[in-house]
């Protein structure tokens with residue numbers, strides 16, 4: 001089909017197929033792609049509202065056995081720079097989040113062999129006992145698979161136990177590109193093959209959880225493989241309807257084993273726009289200002305995004321790979337309003353909670369994102385010893401006391 005016929009397909013609410021999407025992604029002018037994506041965004045969100053959430057990205061451990069070659073965040077088991085946050089540290093972070101008007105944690109971490117399923121259940125129960133209304137958007141599919149493997153339990157049972165302890169929703173992390181050729185090259189095939197990632201989401205949706213979906217592009221994949229990723233997500237969404245939103249971000253190469261260069265802002269906008277066109281069964285697309293910065297984040301609102309993501313409060317993963325953008329609620333709201341939209345706070349289900357909180361009450365300005373732990377803090381949480389150690393390094397640490 002010609003570009004003009006594909007434009008008419010989108011305007012006539014027809015579905016793009018793989019060949020048509022590739023034609024548009026490769027050859028349509030960026031302004032045309034943006035205009036089409038904006039038309040689809042306006043069809044789905046005619047009220048010109050752009051949402052955001054106040055929450056905190058907490059990474060409970062950086063110790064990881066998966067060793068993805070694009071990741072600058074993880075430390076191997078036994079590393080002096082490895083950490084596990086204590087329950088009390090996490091509760092304090094929640095108190096700080098609540099003070100800023102936040103209502104959930106995005107909780108993700110490395111695949112730490114010394115944290116069994118019971119550690120997560122105790123943490124989740126502890127959170128819910130102290131903060132009953134607080135929501136846990138936690139554990140991406142590869143973390144769930146890791147827990148299933150070390151517990152020797154099937155994934156549905158792990159999800160049921162986590163939900164029983166307080167899990168509210170699963171973030172779509174660890175998807176990278178859902179094509180096994182790419183996953184093998186990124187050394188993330190064994191943590192979760194494409195089908196395994198999708199099956200965890202099918203299972204979570206079947207258990208009544210809503211989840212997000214993500215894509216990290218800009219490593220070794222082809223344009224066809226990026227689109228294959230989108231079509232696989234669209235197929236699961238046709239089946240379950242369980243995805244709330246899609247978030248794309250570009251690979252951040254600094255301090256990674258893989259190295260390379262970051263994709264441009266224009267490539268980000270084209271990728272976001274084609275995602276809006278292919279993912280016709282997704283309501284929400286987030287702008288990734290944390291990798292792109294505030295201004296490209298703002299431009300995203302003209303390329304199909306209807307959500308500015310999260311105020312975030314804390315960030316460790318993208319920062320480890322060299323990006324360090326920070327926007328507090330005031331900055332996010334300014335970017336939304338200057339782009340001609342009405343900003344509204346939302347929850348994890350994209351239900352509107354209200355107007356910006358800083359217009360209702362005083363909240364402290366947040367000019368830089370917090371980190372998991374202060375530099376040099378190598379403390380070991382006291383409760384860790386309640387759980388059986390699996391790694392030789394952890395067993396040694398318990399014997400020697402450090």
Ligand code: SF4
Pocket residue numbers: 064065066067068071072073074109110111142188191
């Ligand atoms: S991306 Fe996640 S799973 Fe992969 S090495 Fe980093 S922390 Fe581990």
